[in-house]
Amino acid sequence: MTAVLDDTVEGINNPWSSDFVPEHLRGDRTPEVVELPTINTPVPLKGNGLSAIRDWVVAVERHFGAGQRATVQYASFLGYFVNLYTFRVERSDRALARELGAHRDRFNGCASRLAEAGFLVKIPKKPGEKGVGYVLSMPSEIAL
The missing domain is CATH 1.10.10 (Arc Repressor Mutant, subunit A)
Known part of the structure; x- marks a missing residue:
């Protein structure tokens, strides 16, 4: 069996994968507040x-x-x-x-x-x- 290296099929970019991480949560876990509302x-x-x-x-x-x-x-x-x-x-x-x-x-x-x-x-x-x-x-x- 071969490992899948493409992130779009399995991994963090596939929303149906168990390893999926939304774009805004990758890297720094807290989003920045750019300016006050x-x-x-x-x-x-x-x-x-x-x-x-x-x-x-x-x-x-x-x-x-x-x-x-x-x-x-x-x-x-x-x-x-x-x-x-x-x-x-x-x-x-x-x-x-x-x-x-x-x-x-x-x-x-x-x-x-x-x-x-x-x-x-x-x-x-x-x-x-x-x-x-x-x-x-x-x-x-x-x-x-």
Whole structure:
């Protein structure tokens, strides 16, 4: 009887062999942790009013690029109708379209795309505060 020297038939590389060792357990028995896990979370915008809004619009444009021009345009229009102190959006989508003279469905889905990407966060209004429930925010990674 001859011994089999090919590892693919019998030995550590054959998953049906009794000597099989998974790839990640060969050599060092403990896998390395390359980096800590992170989560993306929106952080409400703070800072100087106009320059913070300008930086927010630039960040939205870099994130969405040329493929989502309607969302970038919507974000730039939102910048005009935001409270400079609290960064709360003061116009709804329909009111914004009415003031711009556009069709009422022009901005459908743009706010949800911004919220999913972390550029809008829903924060409850304080008593007497005007506007809708959304505040401008920047997405950031937080290590766990």
